[in-house]
Amino acid sequence: MLKEKAPMFGYITDSYWSDIGDLKTYMNTNFDALDGKIKLYNKFSGNRLNSQISNEAKIDSPVYIGENCTIKNGAVIKPYSIIGNNCTIEEGSTIKRSILWDMVHIGKNNELRGTIICSKSITKNNVDIYENSIVGDESEISSSALIRPNIKIWPQKYVEEGSIINKNLVWGTKGTKSFFGSKDIKGEINIDITPEFCTLLGSAFVNVVKKSRPIILTCDNSNASNTIKNSIISGITSSGSNVFDCGMALLPMNRYAVRTYNAAGGIHIWTDTDNENTVHIELIDQNGSNISRGIEKKIEQLLIRED
Template identity: 30%
Template sequence: MMNLHDNCCEWLLEGLTMKAVVMAGGEGSRLRPLTIGRPKPMVPIVNAPVMEHILGLLKRHGITEVVVTLQYMSNTIQDYFGDGSEFGMVIHYTVEETPLGTAGSVKNAEHLLDEPFIVISGDALTDFDLEKVISFHREREAMATLTLYQVPNPLEYGVVILDEENRVTRFLEKPSWGEVFSDTVNTGIYVLDPGIFKYVPSGKSVDWSNDVFPQLLQNSDPMFGYVASGYWCDVGSLQEYVRANADMLQELVNLPLPGEISSGRIWRSNQDGEPDAVIHPTARVYGPVFLGKGVEVRAGAVIHGPTVIGDYTVVEERATIDRSVIWTNGYIGDGADLNGALIGKQVSLKSGTVVFEGAVIGDNCTIGEGAVVRPNVKLWPNKEVDPGATVASSLIWGNQARRSIFTATGVSGLANVEMVPEFAARVGAAYGSTLPRGSRVTVNRDRSRAARMIKRAIIAGLPSAGIDVLDIGDVPVPVARYETRASGAMGGIHVRLSPADWRQIELSLLDGRGLNIDKNGQRRIETSFFREDFRRVPVTEIGAISVVGDVVARRYEDAFVNHCDKSAITTAHGRAVIDYGFGSTSSILPTLLGRIGAETITVNAATGQAFGRRTATQYDQDLRHLSAICRAIGAQAGAMMDNDGTRIDLI
């Protein structure tokens, strides 16, 4: 744990000392995946939590007793800062059981605030002169003083209008451009008199700007605005997080950096008893760059600033890092290339990895050799990317990004986790891009809701590449294969729940013969998929979508009957019991068997999405039950059908 405050000159200002309330309950949802596993105040800026920079600012102005309001992951903050003694401060904590809002959370600490106090956010970065704000408040004898700041784009903030005496006359939270009447915004830093608590009911969610300050205006209580100069960033997005780190390194923020500077604007952590960063003589580091304790920059590596490299990170030979932020305990492999990337803690980027601008990789991810992470892609924590894989879309729920999208059973993934509509639409576009414009492709599914969802996404992707879609509904797989060939289509896609695991969805991609596409076809599709080299046709060439009705079943039945020896079946004089397993075969096979003269007894023929795929245990139980039925009625044979007609067990 580093301490920024030993290097701070403490401006202990007579008459200034007061308590501060540091609001640190923020979840930081807009900073995900960086805030998965930590509250927003603990996100590091130049290797130290943003809240640590705020405590340093308070101490620099003689404010050493603070109340920290907590809600999300409160223990993380308490464990790091403790009672404040390590930082030369006294810290009290209040924890909200449920969110109480910006004012309600401070009300929760009312018993600790019997004199005027300052409220400041623990997850924003600023170097404001708090002495001037507090002196302004006292001179005006205000109930509330709002610290304001001029910004070029006020849409994400509360806009404030002042009169000639700096009294607040109007404000509006997060206006549209049509409502913008000032570029002066509320920073969330307030100096308040304890009398303001009469406007804040206990135990309720109350907001300063929406609930309390309008009452002060209505009652003409003295509320003023102080327009501050200096630096302020609310770190409200990943882009602002990058900017805040860069601004600190470029010394645009009047706050101390946690280290010592050397030639070339290279900062190195200088904690006592901790190993210094080591830069190989052949490595090139162009500042501003911060290197944490124990960092190793090995031979031939090149680092361009502004870049932050956290404690105990290893940068291997010939790796290139440009304008990136890397947290602690990272590994940047031989020849890896990072350009404008955000890398969480304990991330391993193997040799030859390429991470493009705007990509964010969460904690504990492993990126395999030669893998590519495309611009603006986000990887949630604990993900693995196969060697040579290209990650072109964010990986949130699944555990792995594969080099190949094909498996032994086609393209598969966990339903609505890995196999999501966005993924399926890209598969459709990639497949369509490998076929001639104007080609036809059949699309089919089983009767599950998940397959229906994914099928519709595929249908959205194919026409974008100029492919006509024949939607043949929910016929069995053998029927879909036959229809692909019989209709003259160039290929087909069948969507189903996996027979081995009902949580998985499988896509069977077919060629024009109705057979699974070969390895060469798979490679062409994968190349298009990973490079995102999708053909986008003009609007006049977008493919048509045709829903084919009963003609598919009739065509299959006719072909089947024409290839059967009906006389041999009718002279057999036998009966068979068929268990359809609530699958799609029950919509075709009974009619077909009737046409060839077979006598059958039907079991489990009801259809609909309410019926799910049978587990292996259920399948075995139903098979034994079918055998018992055959014996009981004297049937000569029995058949157990899988959901989509790909498997038949005979007894």
């Protein structure tokens, strides 16, 4: 502009100004809003609207809690914390001078200090995340992981259990997440095991086995297992395969039915006896045995591609 001798103008104002160029400035600007230093339209109109906050949770102002949040027993929200819409804070977790975007799930006994957790990210139990760090969208931090200060984790990253992250995680993951454990798929309902995931799983399973033969479905007597079963059935039928829904039954009965009805395979869903929020999904081959590791890998590839 100077070279071209373009005119330059200035404007003097008493209004708030913040040049947000880094994480620290971004956080401080949000904290200034909590202190009332910024004139906002509809300031905090959704604060705590339709949110369920336990009487045994402790909240120290100033904080902002968005709509439809759940804050459970023993959770502590310390000053200068901002929690977006549809977030869940599990028992015993402490949030201090941190910003959570929308649809974040914080597990039990977490310690969050001066961090930013972006939308749809999940931290499992006993996770510690420290100052000036950020976790990108749709990331998952497994139990007992520790994120050091000043660390940036890019979106859609997976941090394995017990990891200590002391450098930025930009490419790949810290450990590869497998959907299958030693013999089944296991996870928390509506966190790891969602209806959308189960629909994809049903579709992936029939695309690996023979579509021309039916799939046997069984589950235990829990509501969670029945809900998951119905989602899996949707995925199977949408892929053009038939289902024999045998209702509530034990796993050995599923194995027997697969062999008796010459089915392509079976799926059995059951709830963990020690934790009603944890669900197991066992996939059975045409012989009534658990599927091989080779079939697991083919199913995982389809799940990752969301085919």
